[in-house]
Amino acid sequence: MxxxxxxxxxxxxxxxxxxxxxxxxxxxxxxxxxxxxxxxxxxxxxxxxxxxxxxxxxxxxxxxxxxxxxxxxxxxxxxxxxxxxxxxxxxxxxxxxxxxxxxxxxxxxxxxxxxxxxxxxxxxxxxxxxxxxxxxxxxxxxxxxxxxxxxxxxxxxxxxxxxxxxxxxxxxxxxxFDGDEAKSAVDSTDPSGDTIRLLYLSRIIREKGIFELVEAFSTLSREDGRLELVIAGTGSEENVVRQRVVELGLEGRVRFPGYCRGGDKWKLIYSSDIFLLPSSYGEGCPVSLLEAMAAGLPVITTPVGGIPHIVEDGKHGFLLAEVTPWHIADGIRRLVTDSQLRKRMGELNRKEAWEKYxxxxxxxxxxxxxxxxxxx
CATH class of the missing domain: 3.40.50.2000 (Glycogen Phosphorylase B;)
Incomplete structure (x- = not known):
């Protein structure tokens, strides 16, 4: 201090x-x-x-x-x-x-x-x-x-x-990110739970890769029953995304908690396992990305804007070469099937986020x- x-x-x-x-x-x-x-x-x-x-x-x-x-x-x-x-x-x-x-x-x-x-x-x-x-x-x-x-x-x-x-x-x-908020939030992670929670925390717009993410999750949900996708935020495409989730029969596997802030947001982050931001938008330095890293989550995102200054591919998570359902699913699959890799990346992310951001x-x-x- x-x-x-x-x-x-x-x-x-x-x-x-x-x-x-x-x-x-x-x-x-x-x-x-x-x-x-x-x-x-x-x-x-x-x-x-x-x-x-x-x-x-x-x-x-x-x-x-x-x-x-x-x-x-x-x-x-x-x-x-x-x-x-x-x-x-x-x-x-x-x-x-x-x-x-x-x-x-x-x-x-x-x-x-x-x-x-x-x-x-x-x-x-x-x-x-x-x-x-x-x-x-x-x-x-x-x-x-x-x-x-x-x-x-x-x-x-x-x-x-x-x-x-x-x-x-x-x-x-x-x-x-607000360190005081992060410290005061309850860490609601259940280490004994079987669910692997994937978190998208951003505006729900097409440029953020949300549609490709839903398609990728549809494929992965058939491979692994432990997976859950949380889409937190609001945006112009929210209703369309909700409809696509219904069309794919994913209602029980995808949650929409809306716009989260303060303690509710941090509880959601702490209870997640992997952070996703497959954006092709002109990102600067997304705060949600820093918050996820501070909570010890490995990340799957893209090398746009200021993100490559924060995330190194294979070290803090994965940077997608293309925003396609296949590329997103491949990145998620690599983390889901290797718990030690998730843990190693998450610990490094937590350390660097608190030191730098x-x-x-x-x-x-x-x-x-x-x-x-x-x-x-």
């Missing part, structure tokens, strides 16, 4: 932190909550809420909210002084327009120690920018001036440099950045 000095607690930097309403679900919301929790003694945060608010169903609010937010930001900067400004965009059109507007306002006011952390990353948006001269110019102008630009993968960094952003300002960061350790790097000490 890090011990704070009296000077650190007295000289707390004031940070303007941009993020969505905490009532929304999602990785960025959880990341910012963990960051503030771990540094609340030494950093003073002013949360600037952006985007649509929960409970506002009016379609027009989607377009008016960024303008209202921009006016509020301008008024706030007139009135208040901050030591650092932390903007958290994703590489998708809506976020780039919204957060780009905020960055232009900050630039007009000559804000200093501006931090931009890219979380989500849509490859289609990256291609659209790089293939259009005007888009490249606008992107470079709006997102290339901040003091620190943080990304979740070296490939993202290389892309930014190729668009003309300064390499010396771009650094790779990781997301984090626990919230206290990651948050300290951001605190140093806020204090103007650079990224280290």
């Amino acid at each position: 890090y011990l704070y000095s009296d000077m650190e607690m007295f000289l707390r930097p004031r940070i303007l932190l941009f993020g969505r309403d905490p009532a929304w679900f999602g990785g960025v919301v959880n990341f910012l909550a963990a960051l503030q929790k771990e540094t609340k003694k030494t950093v003073e945060y002013y949360n600037f809420t952006i985007g649509q608010r929960p409970g506002n169903p009016l379609p027009i609010s989607k377009y008016l909210t960024p303008l209202v937010d921009a006016i509020c930001l301008t008024t706030l900067i007139f009135r208040e002084r901050f030591d650092s400004y932390h903007v958290n965009p994703s590489l998708n059109p809506a976020s780039l327009i919204r957060d780009g507007l905020f960055l232009l306002i900050l630039r007009c006011f000559k804000a200093r120690n501006v931090v931009v952390s890219f979380h989500g990353w849509e490859p289609s948006t990256a291609r659209a920018i790089e293939n259009n001269h005007l888009s490249r110019f606008l992107f470079r102008t709006v997102f290339g001036w901040p003091d620190h630009i943080l990304v979740l993968a070296d490939s993202f960094r290389d892309w930014l440099v190729a668009q003309g952003l300064p390499a010396e300002r771009i650094h790779r960061f990781t997301t984090m 626990e919230a206290e350790k990651v948050a300290r790097r951001f605190e140093r950045l806020y204090r103007g000490e650079g990224w280290s």
Whole structure:
């Protein structure tokens, strides 16, 4: 545990932190909550809420909210002084327009120690920018001036440099998991149970490989009666996936607990044996992956985004060469039939996750950045 000095607690930097309403679900919301929790003694945060608010169903609010937010930001900067400004965009059109507007306002006011952390990353948006001269110019102008630009993968960094952003300002960061939550949750694993539980914990969308996973499980369920699949989360394809489970006759072998958070989420993770994220989506550094590793689960995932920086094939689990039912089933089969391999990978994952990705350790790097000490 890090011990704070009296000077650190007295000289707390004031940070303007941009993020969505905490009532929304999602990785960025959880990341910012963990960051503030771990540094609340030494950093003073002013949360600037952006985007649509929960409970506002009016379609027009989607377009008016960024303008209202921009006016509020301008008024706030007139009135208040901050030591650092932390903007958290994703590489998708809506976020780039919204957060780009905020960055232009900050630039007009000559804000200093501006931090931009890219979380989500849509490859289609990256291609659209790089293939259009005007888009490249606008992107470079709006997102290339901040003091620190943080990304979740070296490939993202290389892309930014190729668009003309300064390499010396771009650094790779990781997301984090809440160690206090993990410790306080009850470890509900039953070591004497025969069930081998496979866990998918993410949005239920096609790009995450959920349909291929269900097909793979259909094959494996006929081979091994011990297997159970848990699909935790919500998403646009949930009803279609549920229907496919019924068509395959898997109702008794597949569970849908919905969106899980806090202690319920950790109990679910602890009670599982293998974590699955066969995604072809532009993943950054999925928090659910770190949480599964922290709980000692071997993982089966794909080498997209920042995942290869976390998972080494054959060491922490398996990286799928292709997202097909056959490849997914093969990876699961290798772990199911070798309990010692599962145990060895799980123990290594637990050790490395707590050493590298626990919230206290990651948050300290951001605190140093806020204090103007650079990224280290």
